[in-house]
Amino acid sequence: xxxxxxxxWGHGIQTDxxxxxxxxxxxxxxxxxxxxxxxxxxxxxxxxxxxVESDVDTGNDRNMTYTVRDANNADARIYxxxxxxxxxxxSGTYPIVYPGSAEGIRLAQCLDNAVRARINIGxxxxxxxxxxxxxxxxxPAVIFETGSxxxxxxxxxxxxxxxGFALACGVMDYFGLPYDGSSPTAPSNPNIDNPVxxxxxxxxxxxxxGDENIVVGQMQRDLHAMAYEDQNGNELVIDDDFGxxxxxxxxxLQSFHGLVVDGIYGPLxxxxxxxxxxxxxxxxxxxxxxxxxxxxxxxxxDLAIRDFQAKNGLEADGICGDLxxxxxxx
Numbered sequence: 437x438x439x440x441x442x443x444x445w446g447h448g449i450q451t452d453x454x455x456x457x458x459x460x461x462x463x464x465x466x467x468x469x470x471x472x473x474x475x476x477x478x479x480x481x482x483x484x485x486x487x488v489e490s491d492v493d494t495g496n497d498r499n500m501t502y503t504v505r506d507a508n509n510a511d512a513r514i515y516x517x518x519x520x521x522x523x524x525x526x527s528g529t530y531p532i533v534y535p536g537s538a539e540g541i542r543l544a545q546c547l548d549n550a551v552r553a554r555i556n557i558g559x560x561x562x563x564x565x566x567x568x569x570x571x572x573x574x575x576p577a578v579i580f581e582t583g584s585x586x587x588x589x590x591x592x593x594x595x596x597x598x599x600g601f602a603l604a605c606g607v608m609d610y611f612g613l614p615y616d617g618s619s620p621t622a623p624s625n626p627n628i629d630n631p632v633x634x635x636x637x638x639x640x641x642x643x644x645x646g647d648e649n650i651v652v653g654q655m656q657r658d659l660h661a662m663a664y665e666d667q668n669g670n671e672l673v674i675d676d677d678f679g680x681x682x683x684x685x686x687x688x689l690q691s692f693h694g695l696v697v698d699g700i701y702g703p704l705x706x707x708x709x710x711x712x713x714x715x716x717x718x719x720x721x722x723x724x725x726x727x728x729x730x731x732x733x734x735x736x737x738d739l740a741i742r743d744f745q746a747k748n749g750l751e752a753d754g755i756c757g758d759l760x761x762x763x764x765x766x
Contacts, residue, residue: 438510438512438513439487439489439511439512439513440487440488440513440611441486441515441607442489442490442503442506442507442515442516443488443489443492443516443517444474444490444498444507444515444517444518444569445470445471445491445492446467446517446518446519447466447499448491448503449496449498449499450499450726452724454726455467456499456726458470458520458736459520459521459734461522461589464589466519466520466585469520469596470519472597472600473518473582473592473596475492475600476600476601477599477600477604478490478493480600480601480604481607481608484604484615486608500517500569500728503515503569504572504573507573507575508573508575513575513576514543514576514577514578514610515569515575515577515578516543516580516603517569517577518580518603519579520582520583520585521581521583522584523584523585523735524586524735525585525586526584526587526650527557527558527583527584528557528560528583528584529558529559529560529581531544531545531579531581532544532562532567532570532579532580532581533562533563533570533578533579534570535565537564537570537576539576540570540576540577542610543576543578544562544580545562546607546610548562548606550605550606551582551599551602553605554601555591555595555602557588565731566730567579567730568728568729641701641702641703641706642700642701643678643700643702644701645678645679645683647678648676648677652676653674653675653676654732655682655706655709656672656673656676656682656685657674658710658713658732659682659685659686661713661733661755661756662689662712662716662756663756663757664685666682666684666685667680667684672685686700686701692708693705709731710731710732711731713731714730716737716741716761716764716766717730717731717737719765720741720744725744727740738754741760744763745760750763
């Protein structure tokens, strides 16, 4: 029997049976903050007659491989996984969808619009990237980053019930169903303007000298972690500004991978860098780290690299240079 929605509580029990708290900041954990939001969302949807399955009912007992499996087995119409971003992320929501999925993008916009109509928070745009939860689900799927664990902690901590209610409204908007007397806060068509896109070769990312935005910052973070340096041999600064140092690092990336060396970060450069990161993540997984292999450096990948380095007598700087890669067997 199919269900309307599967709502996943971000993080949970890892494949080795140990808890995964997600990103952290001081005493706050991603799993601890997201639980009340998911609970409020699921309760509200059920009150409105929506059939929902969620690991919030079973104590956050499943990791993403099992929530995706269970959503597929339940033939859910939609899937959304609720997370928050790490402590270095800027403020704002950040929905993630599978590249080119019109219904995934529409679901993301419905959720995002409903939240921003009711919660005083901005957005970082819709990110199109082939993460596990949106790649392996059989239905429109969204990983919904509710905000930054540091920049948005007041909202995530103190407005959990309101946030969950807003997400529930977004689901109703997607289905085009009436609910609490509110009118829909998102259009019912998939023609979405200007979603942020950082996919690999199937996307259309284009970053170049002079750009200044959060997508540049993620690119810099990824380049930095893969040991690409500035023109003076120093660590690349992560400042969201595509200046001379970043252009030099991009050129080094392109030269290493046999691409046209023009300093413009397009789909081929993105695919090359994501490939390096996936290789590192896969090597870390083989060493026992429970990581999401997604080709992007977030808090969990950064912490895993540093932990591996410390345990292997290397400088724990989070940078995968030659010594770290050799120790990983790359």
